[in-house]
Amino acid sequence: MGIKRLARDAVLTAAALTxxxxxxxxxxxxxxPGVKLGLANIVTVTALFTLGAPDALAILLCRILLGSLFAGNLMALLYSLSGGLLSFAVLLLMRKLLTKKQLWVASVFAAMAHNLGQIAAAILVTxxxxxxxxxxxxxxxxxxxGLFTGLTAQYAVGRLKNVLKK
Amino acid sequence: MAKTGTWVTIILVLLVLAIAASLFLRLRPAGGTIAEIYVDGRLERRVDLSGVTVPTRFTVETERGVNVILCEPGRIRVESADCPDKVCVDFGWLQDSAAPIVCLPHRLVIKLTGDAPIDAEVG
Structure with a gap:
Protein backbone atom coordinates (compact mmCIF):
# COMPACT_ATOMS: atom_id res chain seq x y z
CA MET A 1 0.00 0.00 0.00
CA GLY A 2 1.49 3.30 -1.10
CA ILE A 3 1.95 6.08 1.40
CA LYS A 4 -0.46 8.31 -0.45
CA ARG A 5 -3.17 5.68 -0.39
CA LEU A 6 -2.54 4.93 3.27
CA ALA A 7 -2.75 8.60 4.19
CA ARG A 8 -5.90 9.13 2.15
CA ASP A 9 -7.67 6.13 3.68
CA ALA A 10 -6.56 7.19 7.16
CA VAL A 11 -8.02 10.66 6.64
CA LEU A 12 -11.30 9.14 5.51
CA THR A 13 -11.31 6.79 8.53
CA ALA A 14 -10.72 9.76 10.81
CA ALA A 15 -13.59 11.63 9.14
CA ALA A 16 -15.90 8.62 9.57
CA LEU A 17 -14.86 8.23 13.23
CA THR A 18 -15.47 11.91 13.93
CA PRO A 33 -32.40 -0.54 19.68
CA GLY A 34 -30.74 -0.06 16.33
CA VAL A 35 -32.49 3.11 15.21
CA LYS A 36 -29.86 5.70 14.38
CA LEU A 37 -28.89 8.03 11.58
CA GLY A 38 -25.75 6.13 10.62
CA LEU A 39 -24.09 9.27 9.29
CA ALA A 40 -20.67 7.60 9.23
CA ASN A 41 -21.93 5.48 6.36
CA ILE A 42 -21.74 8.55 4.16
CA VAL A 43 -17.98 7.97 4.25
CA THR A 44 -18.32 4.25 3.52
CA VAL A 45 -20.55 4.85 0.50
CA THR A 46 -18.39 7.71 -0.76
CA ALA A 47 -15.23 5.63 -0.40
CA LEU A 48 -16.73 2.64 -2.20
CA PHE A 49 -17.90 4.68 -5.16
CA THR A 50 -14.66 6.66 -5.54
CA LEU A 51 -11.85 4.38 -4.34
CA GLY A 52 -13.28 0.89 -4.75
CA ALA A 53 -14.09 -2.06 -2.53
CA PRO A 54 -10.77 -2.85 -0.75
CA ASP A 55 -10.20 0.71 0.48
CA ALA A 56 -13.84 1.17 1.49
CA LEU A 57 -13.87 -2.12 3.40
CA ALA A 58 -10.65 -1.22 5.23
CA ILE A 59 -12.08 2.17 6.19
CA LEU A 60 -15.34 0.57 7.34
CA LEU A 61 -13.65 -2.08 9.49
CA CYS A 62 -11.25 0.42 11.10
CA ARG A 63 -14.14 2.77 11.84
CA ILE A 64 -16.28 0.03 13.43
CA LEU A 65 -13.42 -1.30 15.54
CA LEU A 66 -12.11 2.09 16.69
CA GLY A 67 -15.63 3.47 17.02
CA SER A 68 -16.79 0.87 19.50
CA LEU A 69 -13.48 1.27 21.37
CA PHE A 70 -13.83 5.05 21.59
CA ALA A 71 -17.51 4.82 22.50
CA GLY A 72 -16.61 2.40 25.31
CA ASN A 73 -19.16 -0.03 23.95
CA LEU A 74 -17.19 -3.09 22.89
CA MET A 75 -20.29 -5.20 23.45
CA ALA A 76 -21.88 -3.42 20.49
CA LEU A 77 -19.03 -4.55 18.23
CA LEU A 78 -20.80 -7.75 17.27
CA TYR A 79 -23.96 -5.94 16.19
CA SER A 80 -22.04 -3.23 14.34
CA LEU A 81 -19.90 -5.80 12.53
CA SER A 82 -22.75 -8.01 11.40
CA GLY A 83 -24.78 -5.00 10.26
CA GLY A 84 -21.77 -3.31 8.67
CA LEU A 85 -20.58 -6.34 6.71
CA LEU A 86 -24.05 -7.28 5.45
CA SER A 87 -24.72 -3.72 4.30
CA PHE A 88 -21.30 -3.59 2.62
CA ALA A 89 -22.13 -6.78 0.70
CA VAL A 90 -25.40 -5.19 -0.45
CA LEU A 91 -23.54 -2.03 -1.52
CA LEU A 92 -21.18 -4.15 -3.60
CA LEU A 93 -24.05 -5.97 -5.29
CA MET A 94 -26.05 -2.80 -5.92
CA ARG A 95 -23.04 -0.99 -7.38
CA LYS A 96 -23.28 -3.12 -10.53
CA LEU A 97 -26.96 -2.28 -11.01
CA LEU A 98 -26.93 1.47 -10.66
CA THR A 99 -25.99 4.55 -12.60
CA LYS A 100 -24.15 7.46 -11.01
CA LYS A 101 -27.38 9.35 -10.43
CA GLN A 102 -28.91 6.36 -8.61
CA LEU A 103 -26.14 5.93 -6.05
CA TRP A 104 -28.54 6.81 -3.22
CA VAL A 105 -30.58 3.66 -3.99
CA ALA A 106 -27.64 1.49 -2.92
CA SER A 107 -27.48 3.34 0.38
CA VAL A 108 -31.19 2.78 1.05
CA PHE A 109 -30.87 -0.97 0.56
CA ALA A 110 -27.60 -1.06 2.48
CA ALA A 111 -29.24 0.66 5.45
CA MET A 112 -32.07 -1.90 5.43
CA ALA A 113 -29.50 -4.70 5.22
CA HIS A 114 -27.57 -3.15 8.09
CA ASN A 115 -30.61 -3.26 10.35
CA LEU A 116 -31.46 -6.78 9.21
CA GLY A 117 -27.93 -7.93 10.07
CA GLN A 118 -28.15 -6.27 13.48
CA ILE A 119 -31.45 -7.94 14.29
CA ALA A 120 -30.09 -11.30 13.15
CA ALA A 121 -27.09 -10.89 15.47
CA ALA A 122 -29.31 -9.77 18.34
CA ILE A 123 -31.64 -12.75 17.85
CA LEU A 124 -28.69 -15.14 17.86
CA VAL A 125 -27.04 -13.52 20.88
CA THR A 126 -30.16 -13.29 23.02
CA GLY A 146 -30.37 5.43 4.03
CA LEU A 147 -32.00 7.94 1.71
CA PHE A 148 -30.42 10.81 3.61
CA THR A 149 -26.91 9.32 3.83
CA GLY A 150 -27.19 8.10 0.23
CA LEU A 151 -28.06 11.51 -1.21
CA THR A 152 -25.30 13.09 0.86
CA ALA A 153 -22.81 10.51 -0.38
CA GLN A 154 -23.96 11.03 -3.96
CA TYR A 155 -23.18 14.74 -3.72
CA ALA A 156 -19.90 13.98 -1.97
CA VAL A 157 -18.86 11.54 -4.71
CA GLY A 158 -19.63 14.16 -7.35
CA ARG A 159 -17.45 16.73 -5.59
CA LEU A 160 -14.65 14.51 -4.33
CA LYS A 161 -14.17 12.04 -7.15
CA ASN A 162 -11.29 13.92 -8.74
CA VAL A 163 -9.73 14.95 -5.44
CA LEU A 164 -9.70 11.45 -3.96
CA LYS A 165 -8.69 9.61 -7.12
CA LYS A 166 -5.42 11.54 -7.57
CA MET B 1 -29.73 -0.35 -15.74
CA ALA B 2 -33.18 0.06 -14.27
CA LYS B 3 -34.83 3.46 -14.46
CA THR B 4 -34.76 5.61 -11.33
CA GLY B 5 -38.55 5.46 -11.25
CA THR B 6 -38.41 1.67 -10.89
CA TRP B 7 -36.13 1.97 -7.87
CA VAL B 8 -38.32 4.66 -6.33
CA THR B 9 -41.35 2.41 -6.77
CA ILE B 10 -39.61 -0.59 -5.19
CA ILE B 11 -38.49 1.52 -2.22
CA LEU B 12 -41.93 3.10 -1.80
CA VAL B 13 -43.62 -0.31 -1.82
CA LEU B 14 -41.16 -1.58 0.81
CA LEU B 15 -41.71 1.57 2.88
CA VAL B 16 -45.50 1.22 2.81
CA LEU B 17 -45.29 -2.49 3.68
CA ALA B 18 -42.91 -1.79 6.57
CA ILE B 19 -45.08 1.04 7.92
CA ALA B 20 -48.18 -1.16 7.72
CA ALA B 21 -46.38 -4.02 9.49
CA SER B 22 -45.07 -1.70 12.24
CA LEU B 23 -48.53 -0.26 12.84
CA PHE B 24 -50.05 -3.72 12.88
CA LEU B 25 -47.50 -4.94 15.42
CA ARG B 26 -47.85 -1.80 17.52
CA LEU B 27 -51.63 -2.01 17.69
CA ARG B 28 -51.67 -5.72 18.36
CA PRO B 29 -51.84 -6.26 22.12
CA ALA B 30 -49.48 -8.70 23.75
CA GLY B 31 -52.44 -10.62 25.12
CA GLY B 32 -51.01 -11.34 28.52
CA THR B 33 -49.86 -9.91 31.81
CA ILE B 34 -47.03 -12.31 32.53
CA ALA B 35 -43.70 -10.55 32.21
CA GLU B 36 -40.82 -12.85 31.38
CA ILE B 37 -37.26 -11.71 31.89
CA TYR B 38 -34.62 -13.46 29.84
CA VAL B 39 -30.87 -13.22 30.08
CA ASP B 40 -28.85 -14.84 27.31
CA GLY B 41 -32.06 -16.52 26.15
CA ARG B 42 -32.60 -18.25 29.49
CA LEU B 43 -35.74 -17.47 31.47
CA GLU B 44 -34.49 -15.65 34.54
CA ARG B 45 -37.73 -14.64 36.18
CA ARG B 46 -41.48 -14.52 35.64
CA VAL B 47 -43.73 -11.89 37.14
CA ASP B 48 -47.50 -11.90 36.94
CA LEU B 49 -48.11 -8.17 36.57
CA SER B 50 -51.82 -8.51 37.32
CA GLY B 51 -50.81 -9.85 40.72
CA VAL B 52 -48.56 -6.88 41.53
CA THR B 53 -50.28 -4.55 44.02
CA VAL B 54 -47.45 -2.31 45.19
CA PRO B 55 -44.46 -1.12 43.13
CA THR B 56 -41.79 -3.77 43.37
CA ARG B 57 -38.15 -3.36 42.48
CA PHE B 58 -35.54 -6.03 41.86
CA THR B 59 -32.19 -6.22 40.17
CA VAL B 60 -31.00 -8.61 37.51
CA GLU B 61 -27.27 -9.01 37.74
CA THR B 62 -25.10 -10.70 35.14
CA GLU B 63 -21.39 -10.72 34.50
CA ARG B 64 -22.06 -7.98 31.93
CA GLY B 65 -23.89 -5.59 34.22
CA VAL B 66 -26.89 -4.72 36.32
CA ASN B 67 -30.46 -3.81 35.36
CA VAL B 68 -32.84 -2.52 38.01
CA ILE B 69 -36.38 -3.53 37.11
CA LEU B 70 -39.51 -1.93 38.48
CA CYS B 71 -42.92 -3.61 38.44
CA GLU B 72 -46.17 -1.78 38.99
CA PRO B 73 -49.71 -3.10 38.66
CA GLY B 74 -50.02 -4.14 35.02
CA ARG B 75 -46.71 -2.72 33.80
CA ILE B 76 -42.96 -3.19 34.00
CA ARG B 77 -39.88 -1.17 33.10
CA VAL B 78 -36.14 -1.02 33.44
CA GLU B 79 -35.63 1.74 35.97
CA SER B 80 -31.88 2.01 35.66
CA ALA B 81 -29.00 0.10 34.15
CA ASP B 82 -25.26 0.41 33.81
CA CYS B 83 -25.23 -0.44 30.11
CA PRO B 84 -23.58 2.07 27.76
CA ASP B 85 -26.59 2.98 25.64
CA LYS B 86 -29.53 3.02 28.12
CA VAL B 87 -31.95 2.03 25.37
CA CYS B 88 -33.66 -0.33 27.82
CA VAL B 89 -34.26 2.50 30.31
CA ASP B 90 -35.46 4.94 27.64
CA PHE B 91 -37.98 2.37 26.41
CA GLY B 92 -40.10 3.21 29.44
CA TRP B 93 -43.05 1.13 30.54
CA LEU B 94 -43.85 -2.16 28.87
CA GLN B 95 -47.58 -2.55 28.96
CA ASP B 96 -49.73 -4.50 26.57
CA SER B 97 -47.23 -4.39 23.72
CA ALA B 98 -45.85 -7.20 21.60
CA ALA B 99 -42.49 -5.42 21.26
CA PRO B 100 -40.12 -6.51 24.02
CA ILE B 101 -37.78 -4.33 26.08
CA VAL B 102 -34.24 -5.16 25.01
CA CYS B 103 -30.92 -4.40 26.64
CA LEU B 104 -28.55 -5.62 23.97
CA PRO B 105 -25.31 -4.94 25.88
CA HIS B 106 -26.51 -7.08 28.78
CA ARG B 107 -28.39 -9.55 26.55
CA LEU B 108 -31.51 -8.98 28.60
CA VAL B 109 -35.03 -9.19 27.18
CA ILE B 110 -38.34 -8.49 28.92
CA LYS B 111 -41.50 -9.56 27.14
CA LEU B 112 -45.15 -10.06 27.95
CA THR B 113 -46.86 -13.38 27.35
CA GLY B 114 -50.24 -14.77 28.07
CA ASP B 115 -49.02 -18.26 28.87
CA ALA B 116 -50.60 -19.95 31.83
CA PRO B 117 -48.46 -19.03 34.83
CA ILE B 118 -47.25 -22.45 35.89
CA ASP B 119 -44.40 -21.29 38.05
CA ALA B 120 -45.36 -17.62 38.34
CA GLU B 121 -43.83 -15.74 41.17
CA VAL B 122 -44.65 -12.23 42.22
CA GLY B 123 -42.04 -9.61 43.07
Missing part, protein backbone atom coordinates in the same frame (compact mmCIF):
# COMPACT_ATOMS: atom_id res chain seq x y z
CA UNK A 19 -18.94 11.73 12.40
CA UNK A 20 -19.62 8.54 14.36
CA UNK A 21 -18.58 10.04 17.70
CA UNK A 22 -20.48 13.29 17.10
CA UNK A 23 -23.60 11.31 16.22
CA UNK A 24 -23.31 9.44 19.53
CA UNK A 25 -23.74 12.75 21.34
CA UNK A 26 -27.09 13.42 19.67
CA UNK A 27 -30.10 12.50 21.77
CA UNK A 28 -31.91 9.33 20.82
CA UNK A 29 -34.84 9.85 18.51
CA UNK A 30 -36.77 6.75 19.57
CA UNK A 31 -35.97 4.19 22.25
CA UNK A 32 -35.69 1.32 19.82
CA UNK A 127 -31.87 -16.41 21.57
CA UNK A 128 -35.02 -14.34 21.33
CA UNK A 129 -36.76 -14.77 17.94
CA UNK A 130 -39.47 -12.30 18.99
CA UNK A 131 -36.97 -9.46 18.43
CA UNK A 132 -38.12 -9.85 14.84
CA UNK A 133 -41.08 -7.58 15.72
CA UNK A 134 -38.59 -4.71 15.45
CA UNK A 135 -37.81 -5.51 11.81
CA UNK A 136 -40.62 -3.38 10.26
CA UNK A 137 -39.77 -0.33 12.38
CA UNK A 138 -36.09 -0.72 11.62
CA UNK A 139 -36.87 -1.11 7.91
CA UNK A 140 -38.74 2.20 7.93
CA UNK A 141 -35.87 3.88 9.77
CA UNK A 142 -33.36 2.27 7.40
CA UNK A 143 -35.14 3.61 4.32
CA UNK A 144 -35.33 7.15 5.70
CA UNK A 145 -31.77 7.33 7.04
Missing amino acids: IFIVELQLPELVPI STPSLLVYLPVLTVSGIVT
Whole structure:
Protein backbone atom coordinates (compact mmCIF):
# COMPACT_ATOMS: atom_id res chain seq x y z
CA MET A 1 0.00 0.00 0.00
CA GLY A 2 1.49 3.30 -1.10
CA ILE A 3 1.95 6.08 1.40
CA LYS A 4 -0.46 8.31 -0.45
CA ARG A 5 -3.17 5.68 -0.39
CA LEU A 6 -2.54 4.93 3.27
CA ALA A 7 -2.75 8.60 4.19
CA ARG A 8 -5.90 9.13 2.15
CA ASP A 9 -7.67 6.13 3.68
CA ALA A 10 -6.56 7.19 7.16
CA VAL A 11 -8.02 10.66 6.64
CA LEU A 12 -11.30 9.14 5.51
CA THR A 13 -11.31 6.79 8.53
CA ALA A 14 -10.72 9.76 10.81
CA ALA A 15 -13.59 11.63 9.14
CA ALA A 16 -15.90 8.62 9.57
CA LEU A 17 -14.86 8.23 13.23
CA THR A 18 -15.47 11.91 13.93
CA ILE A 19 -18.94 11.73 12.40
CA PHE A 20 -19.62 8.54 14.36
CA ILE A 21 -18.58 10.04 17.70
CA VAL A 22 -20.48 13.29 17.10
CA GLU A 23 -23.60 11.31 16.22
CA LEU A 24 -23.31 9.44 19.53
CA GLN A 25 -23.74 12.75 21.34
CA LEU A 26 -27.09 13.42 19.67
CA PRO A 27 -30.10 12.50 21.77
CA GLU A 28 -31.91 9.33 20.82
CA LEU A 29 -34.84 9.85 18.51
CA VAL A 30 -36.77 6.75 19.57
CA PRO A 31 -35.97 4.19 22.25
CA ILE A 32 -35.69 1.32 19.82
CA PRO A 33 -32.40 -0.54 19.68
CA GLY A 34 -30.74 -0.06 16.33
CA VAL A 35 -32.49 3.11 15.21
CA LYS A 36 -29.86 5.70 14.38
CA LEU A 37 -28.89 8.03 11.58
CA GLY A 38 -25.75 6.13 10.62
CA LEU A 39 -24.09 9.27 9.29
CA ALA A 40 -20.67 7.60 9.23
CA ASN A 41 -21.93 5.48 6.36
CA ILE A 42 -21.74 8.55 4.16
CA VAL A 43 -17.98 7.97 4.25
CA THR A 44 -18.32 4.25 3.52
CA VAL A 45 -20.55 4.85 0.50
CA THR A 46 -18.39 7.71 -0.76
CA ALA A 47 -15.23 5.63 -0.40
CA LEU A 48 -16.73 2.64 -2.20
CA PHE A 49 -17.90 4.68 -5.16
CA THR A 50 -14.66 6.66 -5.54
CA LEU A 51 -11.85 4.38 -4.34
CA GLY A 52 -13.28 0.89 -4.75
CA ALA A 53 -14.09 -2.06 -2.53
CA PRO A 54 -10.77 -2.85 -0.75
CA ASP A 55 -10.20 0.71 0.48
CA ALA A 56 -13.84 1.17 1.49
CA LEU A 57 -13.87 -2.12 3.40
CA ALA A 58 -10.65 -1.22 5.23
CA ILE A 59 -12.08 2.17 6.19
CA LEU A 60 -15.34 0.57 7.34
CA LEU A 61 -13.65 -2.08 9.49
CA CYS A 62 -11.25 0.42 11.10
CA ARG A 63 -14.14 2.77 11.84
CA ILE A 64 -16.28 0.03 13.43
CA LEU A 65 -13.42 -1.30 15.54
CA LEU A 66 -12.11 2.09 16.69
CA GLY A 67 -15.63 3.47 17.02
CA SER A 68 -16.79 0.87 19.50
CA LEU A 69 -13.48 1.27 21.37
CA PHE A 70 -13.83 5.05 21.59
CA ALA A 71 -17.51 4.82 22.50
CA GLY A 72 -16.61 2.40 25.31
CA ASN A 73 -19.16 -0.03 23.95
CA LEU A 74 -17.19 -3.09 22.89
CA MET A 75 -20.29 -5.20 23.45
CA ALA A 76 -21.88 -3.42 20.49
CA LEU A 77 -19.03 -4.55 18.23
CA LEU A 78 -20.80 -7.75 17.27
CA TYR A 79 -23.96 -5.94 16.19
CA SER A 80 -22.04 -3.23 14.34
CA LEU A 81 -19.90 -5.80 12.53
CA SER A 82 -22.75 -8.01 11.40
CA GLY A 83 -24.78 -5.00 10.26
CA GLY A 84 -21.77 -3.31 8.67
CA LEU A 85 -20.58 -6.34 6.71
CA LEU A 86 -24.05 -7.28 5.45
CA SER A 87 -24.72 -3.72 4.30
CA PHE A 88 -21.30 -3.59 2.62
CA ALA A 89 -22.13 -6.78 0.70
CA VAL A 90 -25.40 -5.19 -0.45
CA LEU A 91 -23.54 -2.03 -1.52
CA LEU A 92 -21.18 -4.15 -3.60
CA LEU A 93 -24.05 -5.97 -5.29
CA MET A 94 -26.05 -2.80 -5.92
CA ARG A 95 -23.04 -0.99 -7.38
CA LYS A 96 -23.28 -3.12 -10.53
CA LEU A 97 -26.96 -2.28 -11.01
CA LEU A 98 -26.93 1.47 -10.66
CA THR A 99 -25.99 4.55 -12.60
CA LYS A 100 -24.15 7.46 -11.01
CA LYS A 101 -27.38 9.35 -10.43
CA GLN A 102 -28.91 6.36 -8.61
CA LEU A 103 -26.14 5.93 -6.05
CA TRP A 104 -28.54 6.81 -3.22
CA VAL A 105 -30.58 3.66 -3.99
CA ALA A 106 -27.64 1.49 -2.92
CA SER A 107 -27.48 3.34 0.38
CA VAL A 108 -31.19 2.78 1.05
CA PHE A 109 -30.87 -0.97 0.56
CA ALA A 110 -27.60 -1.06 2.48
CA ALA A 111 -29.24 0.66 5.45
CA MET A 112 -32.07 -1.90 5.43
CA ALA A 113 -29.50 -4.70 5.22
CA HIS A 114 -27.57 -3.15 8.09
CA ASN A 115 -30.61 -3.26 10.35
CA LEU A 116 -31.46 -6.78 9.21
CA GLY A 117 -27.93 -7.93 10.07
CA GLN A 118 -28.15 -6.27 13.48
CA ILE A 119 -31.45 -7.94 14.29
CA ALA A 120 -30.09 -11.30 13.15
CA ALA A 121 -27.09 -10.89 15.47
CA ALA A 122 -29.31 -9.77 18.34
CA ILE A 123 -31.64 -12.75 17.85
CA LEU A 124 -28.69 -15.14 17.86
CA VAL A 125 -27.04 -13.52 20.88
CA THR A 126 -30.16 -13.29 23.02
CA SER A 127 -31.87 -16.41 21.57
CA THR A 128 -35.02 -14.34 21.33
CA PRO A 129 -36.76 -14.77 17.94
CA SER A 130 -39.47 -12.30 18.99
CA LEU A 131 -36.97 -9.46 18.43
CA LEU A 132 -38.12 -9.85 14.84
CA VAL A 133 -41.08 -7.58 15.72
CA TYR A 134 -38.59 -4.71 15.45
CA LEU A 135 -37.81 -5.51 11.81
CA PRO A 136 -40.62 -3.38 10.26
CA VAL A 137 -39.77 -0.33 12.38
CA LEU A 138 -36.09 -0.72 11.62
CA THR A 139 -36.87 -1.11 7.91
CA VAL A 140 -38.74 2.20 7.93
CA SER A 141 -35.87 3.88 9.77
CA GLY A 142 -33.36 2.27 7.40
CA ILE A 143 -35.14 3.61 4.32
CA VAL A 144 -35.33 7.15 5.70
CA THR A 145 -31.77 7.33 7.04
CA GLY A 146 -30.37 5.43 4.03
CA LEU A 147 -32.00 7.94 1.71
CA PHE A 148 -30.42 10.81 3.61
CA THR A 149 -26.91 9.32 3.83
CA GLY A 150 -27.19 8.10 0.23
CA LEU A 151 -28.06 11.51 -1.21
CA THR A 152 -25.30 13.09 0.86
CA ALA A 153 -22.81 10.51 -0.38
CA GLN A 154 -23.96 11.03 -3.96
CA TYR A 155 -23.18 14.74 -3.72
CA ALA A 156 -19.90 13.98 -1.97
CA VAL A 157 -18.86 11.54 -4.71
CA GLY A 158 -19.63 14.16 -7.35
CA ARG A 159 -17.45 16.73 -5.59
CA LEU A 160 -14.65 14.51 -4.33
CA LYS A 161 -14.17 12.04 -7.15
CA ASN A 162 -11.29 13.92 -8.74
CA VAL A 163 -9.73 14.95 -5.44
CA LEU A 164 -9.70 11.45 -3.96
CA LYS A 165 -8.69 9.61 -7.12
CA LYS A 166 -5.42 11.54 -7.57
CA MET B 1 -29.73 -0.35 -15.74
CA ALA B 2 -33.18 0.06 -14.27
CA LYS B 3 -34.83 3.46 -14.46
CA THR B 4 -34.76 5.61 -11.33
CA GLY B 5 -38.55 5.46 -11.25
CA THR B 6 -38.41 1.67 -10.89
CA TRP B 7 -36.13 1.97 -7.87
CA VAL B 8 -38.32 4.66 -6.33
CA THR B 9 -41.35 2.41 -6.77
CA ILE B 10 -39.61 -0.59 -5.19
CA ILE B 11 -38.49 1.52 -2.22
CA LEU B 12 -41.93 3.10 -1.80
CA VAL B 13 -43.62 -0.31 -1.82
CA LEU B 14 -41.16 -1.58 0.81
CA LEU B 15 -41.71 1.57 2.88
CA VAL B 16 -45.50 1.22 2.81
CA LEU B 17 -45.29 -2.49 3.68
CA ALA B 18 -42.91 -1.79 6.57
CA ILE B 19 -45.08 1.04 7.92
CA ALA B 20 -48.18 -1.16 7.72
CA ALA B 21 -46.38 -4.02 9.49
CA SER B 22 -45.07 -1.70 12.24
CA LEU B 23 -48.53 -0.26 12.84
CA PHE B 24 -50.05 -3.72 12.88
CA LEU B 25 -47.50 -4.94 15.42
CA ARG B 26 -47.85 -1.80 17.52
CA LEU B 27 -51.63 -2.01 17.69
CA ARG B 28 -51.67 -5.72 18.36
CA PRO B 29 -51.84 -6.26 22.12
CA ALA B 30 -49.48 -8.70 23.75
CA GLY B 31 -52.44 -10.62 25.12
CA GLY B 32 -51.01 -11.34 28.52
CA THR B 33 -49.86 -9.91 31.81
CA ILE B 34 -47.03 -12.31 32.53
CA ALA B 35 -43.70 -10.55 32.21
CA GLU B 36 -40.82 -12.85 31.38
CA ILE B 37 -37.26 -11.71 31.89
CA TYR B 38 -34.62 -13.46 29.84
CA VAL B 39 -30.87 -13.22 30.08
CA ASP B 40 -28.85 -14.84 27.31
CA GLY B 41 -32.06 -16.52 26.15
CA ARG B 42 -32.60 -18.25 29.49
CA LEU B 43 -35.74 -17.47 31.47
CA GLU B 44 -34.49 -15.65 34.54
CA ARG B 45 -37.73 -14.64 36.18
CA ARG B 46 -41.48 -14.52 35.64
CA VAL B 47 -43.73 -11.89 37.14
CA ASP B 48 -47.50 -11.90 36.94
CA LEU B 49 -48.11 -8.17 36.57
CA SER B 50 -51.82 -8.51 37.32
CA GLY B 51 -50.81 -9.85 40.72
CA VAL B 52 -48.56 -6.88 41.53
CA THR B 53 -50.28 -4.55 44.02
CA VAL B 54 -47.45 -2.31 45.19
CA PRO B 55 -44.46 -1.12 43.13
CA THR B 56 -41.79 -3.77 43.37
CA ARG B 57 -38.15 -3.36 42.48
CA PHE B 58 -35.54 -6.03 41.86
CA THR B 59 -32.19 -6.22 40.17
CA VAL B 60 -31.00 -8.61 37.51
CA GLU B 61 -27.27 -9.01 37.74
CA THR B 62 -25.10 -10.70 35.14
CA GLU B 63 -21.39 -10.72 34.50
CA ARG B 64 -22.06 -7.98 31.93
CA GLY B 65 -23.89 -5.59 34.22
CA VAL B 66 -26.89 -4.72 36.32
CA ASN B 67 -30.46 -3.81 35.36
CA VAL B 68 -32.84 -2.52 38.01
CA ILE B 69 -36.38 -3.53 37.11
CA LEU B 70 -39.51 -1.93 38.48
CA CYS B 71 -42.92 -3.61 38.44
CA GLU B 72 -46.17 -1.78 38.99
CA PRO B 73 -49.71 -3.10 38.66
CA GLY B 74 -50.02 -4.14 35.02
CA ARG B 75 -46.71 -2.72 33.80
CA ILE B 76 -42.96 -3.19 34.00
CA ARG B 77 -39.88 -1.17 33.10
CA VAL B 78 -36.14 -1.02 33.44
CA GLU B 79 -35.63 1.74 35.97
CA SER B 80 -31.88 2.01 35.66
CA ALA B 81 -29.00 0.10 34.15
CA ASP B 82 -25.26 0.41 33.81
CA CYS B 83 -25.23 -0.44 30.11
CA PRO B 84 -23.58 2.07 27.76
CA ASP B 85 -26.59 2.98 25.64
CA LYS B 86 -29.53 3.02 28.12
CA VAL B 87 -31.95 2.03 25.37
CA CYS B 88 -33.66 -0.33 27.82
CA VAL B 89 -34.26 2.50 30.31
CA ASP B 90 -35.46 4.94 27.64
CA PHE B 91 -37.98 2.37 26.41
CA GLY B 92 -40.10 3.21 29.44
CA TRP B 93 -43.05 1.13 30.54
CA LEU B 94 -43.85 -2.16 28.87
CA GLN B 95 -47.58 -2.55 28.96
CA ASP B 96 -49.73 -4.50 26.57
CA SER B 97 -47.23 -4.39 23.72
CA ALA B 98 -45.85 -7.20 21.60
CA ALA B 99 -42.49 -5.42 21.26
CA PRO B 100 -40.12 -6.51 24.02
CA ILE B 101 -37.78 -4.33 26.08
CA VAL B 102 -34.24 -5.16 25.01
CA CYS B 103 -30.92 -4.40 26.64
CA LEU B 104 -28.55 -5.62 23.97
CA PRO B 105 -25.31 -4.94 25.88
CA HIS B 106 -26.51 -7.08 28.78
CA ARG B 107 -28.39 -9.55 26.55
CA LEU B 108 -31.51 -8.98 28.60
CA VAL B 109 -35.03 -9.19 27.18
CA ILE B 110 -38.34 -8.49 28.92
CA LYS B 111 -41.50 -9.56 27.14
CA LEU B 112 -45.15 -10.06 27.95
CA THR B 113 -46.86 -13.38 27.35
CA GLY B 114 -50.24 -14.77 28.07
CA ASP B 115 -49.02 -18.26 28.87
CA ALA B 116 -50.60 -19.95 31.83
CA PRO B 117 -48.46 -19.03 34.83
CA ILE B 118 -47.25 -22.45 35.89
CA ASP B 119 -44.40 -21.29 38.05
CA ALA B 120 -45.36 -17.62 38.34
CA GLU B 121 -43.83 -15.74 41.17
CA VAL B 122 -44.65 -12.23 42.22
CA GLY B 123 -42.04 -9.61 43.07
